[in-house]
Amino acid sequence: MSTVTKVNTVNTPAPASAQHQLDDVDDATTHESDNKVVFTVEEIQKLLPHRYPFALVDRIIEYVPGKSAVGIKNVTFNEPHFQGHFPGRPIMPGVLIVEAMAQVGGVVMTQLPEFEGGLFLFAGIDKVRFRREVVPGDQLVMTLELLWVKQRRFGKMQGRAEVDGQLATEGELMFSLAK
Numbered sequence: 001m002s003t004v005t006k007v008n009t010v011n012t013p014a015p016a017s018a019q020h021q022l023d024d025v026d027d028a029t030t031h032e033s034d035n036k037v038v039f040t041v042e043e044i045q046k047l048l049p050h051r052y053p054f055a056l057v058d059r060i061i062e063y064v065p066g067k068s069a070v071g072i073k074n075v076t077f078n079e080p081h082f083q084g085h086f087p088g089r090p091i092m093p094g095v096l097i098v099e100a101m102a103q104v105g106g107v108v109m110t111q112l113p114e115f116e117g118g119l120f121l122f123a124g125i126d127k128v129r130f131r132r133e134v135v136p137g138d139q140l141v142m143t144l145e146l147l148w149v150k151q152r153r154f155g156k157m158q159g160r161a162e163v164d165g166q167l168a169t170e171g172e173l174m175f176s177l178a179k
Contacts, residue, residue: 037063039107047110048103049119053080056100057142060107068145071104077136092134097169098125101159105144109175114152120175123154128171138163144173153177 039047039060050056062070075092082090102122109120134140140161147156154176161169 036061037065039063044103044107048106050103054099055103056096057103057107060104061141063107063111066112066146067108068143069104069108070141070143071100071107073100073140073142075134075136075138075140079136082136090136092138092140094128094130094169097130097134097140097161098128098159098171098173100140101142101144101161101169101171102173102175104142105146105155105157105159105173105175108144108146108157109155112149112155114149115177119178120155121178122174123176124174126172126174128169130169132163132166132168134161134163134168140168147172 037060041055041058044057044060045051045055048055048057056073057071058074060069060071062068077090079092081093081096085091085093106120109115110118140163142159142161144157144159147158149155154174156172156174159169159171159173160167
């Protein structure tokens, strides 16, 4: 028998009691003027195991504990995949856009109290569509919202990646807690 916990995705400020979820990232910055929690690249590295060349999130610009995160990735010509994808016309591979989205989602998942410190792996990808090319010079803005958590082991998130307000990629990402 499986249990599904629905997650409220209404954009309301996180309760003050949710601040305890940030204990592992002592340096996370809360901007008092807009009540947004921001994670620097160093703080993201405390939460996720990814390192160069696979660390694909430069900053979390908005974080609502247990609900959502918005992250950015500055796409630069110096990234190794552009040497072969494609010479003369660099385009960020779709699989790397989805991976970057998953890393933003990983920040949300690893901060859930029941999963704190856990390692999450892809369990599935559904309804992913690529709507716009992502090229060097673009800033990818990725929004991930937690849809549900199941059996205290699986999670599903809805993701969107945009460039200059235009939808580049969207889809559902599933995560599984590694044993």
